[in-house]
Amino acid sequence: MKIAFIGLGNMGGGMAANLAKAGHAVHAFDLSAEALARAGEHGCATFASIREAVAGVDAVVSMLPNGAIVDRAYTGDIIGHVPVGALLIDCSTIDVATAQKVGAAAAAAGYDLVDAPVSGGISAANAGTLTFMVGGTDAAFARAEPILAAMGKAVIHAGASGTGQAAKICNNMILGATMIATCEAFAMAQKLGLDPQKFYDIASISSGQSWSITTYCPVPGVGPKSPADNDYRGGFAAALMLKDLTLAMEAAAQAGVKAEMGERARELYEAYVAAGNGAVDFSGIIRTL
Ligand code: NAD
Numbered sequence: 001m002k003i004a005f006i007g008l009g010n011m012g013g014g015m016a017a018n019l020a021k022a023g024h025a026v027h028a029f030d031l032s033a034e035a036l037a038r039a040g041e042h043g044c045a046t047f048a049s050i051r052e053a054v055a056g057v058d059a060v061v062s063m064l065p066n067g068a069i070v071d072r073a074y075t076g077d078i079i080g081h082v083p084v085g086a087l088l089i090d091c092s093t094i095d096v097a098t099a100q101k102v103g104a105a106a107a108a109a110g111y112d113l114v115d116a117p118v119s120g121g122i123s124a125a126n127a128g129t130l131t132f133m134v135g136g137t138d139a140a141f142a143r144a145e146p147i148l149a150a151m152g153k154a155v156i157h158a159g160a161s162g163t164g165q166a167a168k169i170c171n172n173m174i175l176g177a178t179m180i181a182t183c184e185a186f187a188m189a190q191k192l193g194l195d196p197q198k199f200y201d202i203a204s205i206s207s208g209q210s211w212s213i214t215t216y217c218p219v220p221g222v223g224p225k226s227p228a229d230n231d232y233r234g235g236f237a238a239a240l241m242l243k244d245l246t247l248a249m250e251a252a253a254q255a256g257v258k259a260e261m262g263e264r265a266r267e268l269y270e271a272y273v274a275a276g277n278g279a280v281d282f283s284g285i286i287r288t289l
Pocket of ligand 1: 006007008010011012017029031032042050063064065066069073091092094118119120121122213235236237238243262
């Protein structure tokens with residue numbers, strides 16, 4: 001297929017390369033000349049604007065920073081400029097309301113659009129092992145699945161338009177809160193005289209178990225290799241966790257849900273990022289305890 005790929009940053013760069021590797025003709029565009037050149041080196045054809053990249057394609061995939069940018073790209077340069085009937089897939093993490101608004105605008109103009117945010121970081125984007133959570137109609141999902149499968153290990157239909165984003169922020173609300181709880185528990189265990197490795201051996205197979213312990217332990221030298229073993233570099237930046245928790249709290253307010261643990265996690269990450277740790281892996285918050 002001819003697929004336009006818009007947004008070739010940390011995540012989109014690897015995803016576009018995997019689509020090209022799978023045999024698709026990828027029409028790439030990014031505002032950054034450097035990102036565009038890298039896509040060119042990875043088998044993508046490069047274009048000078050969104051409108052030029054989407055002309056004549058069968059599908060569009062976007063991986064952009066936020067909802068305002070996604071809204072502008074789709075309503076300004078994609079809808080009405082890509083052939084009618086083309087499939088539109090937005091993989092960015094954005095607010096549910098904007099995802100639904102853009103989905104409705106696309107549908108009114110004769111396009112299928114799915115929100116398909118991802119779980120898994122830059123290494124999963126490069127390796128083609130992302131998990132996609134997809135919001136949209138059954139028909140749109142059926143069309144999107146084979147394209148997304150070339151970039152991921154799992155493609156799950158969450159439900160109607162916007163539910164992909166809902167799944168993403170609910171998942172990351174659990175992650176933010178459990179990471180902080182895990183960090184507090186390891187800090188306290190140590191103060192109480194417990195060796196961190198012993199506590200890991202116990203908690204990782206007990207009822208306190210979570211992904212934050214078993215896959216992403218915030219203590220260096222404990223559990224499988226994680227950003228803690230690399231001085232909290234790489235991995236999932238605290239600024240992105242703050243972005244996702246902020247989106248989660250906006251959605252909670254709109255839905256009339258009281259999410260107190262999520263809100264406390266957002267406050268703690270807000271303070272952590274404000275102290276200059278935005279680029280540090282989110283598990284680095286253990287160093288503040
Ligand atoms: P990034 O900042 O590295 O990449 C975004 C790219 O979009 C940049 O290259 C930028 O130049 C480009 N861009 C911005 N406006 C544009 C426009 N109008 N037209 C074309 N290109 C434009 O960010 P990223 O880490 O790749 O994240 C992208 C999305 O994926 C975000 O929504 C983020 O929340 C989500 N996400 C990131 C991770 C992660 O670990 N980095 C994990 C899961 C989800």
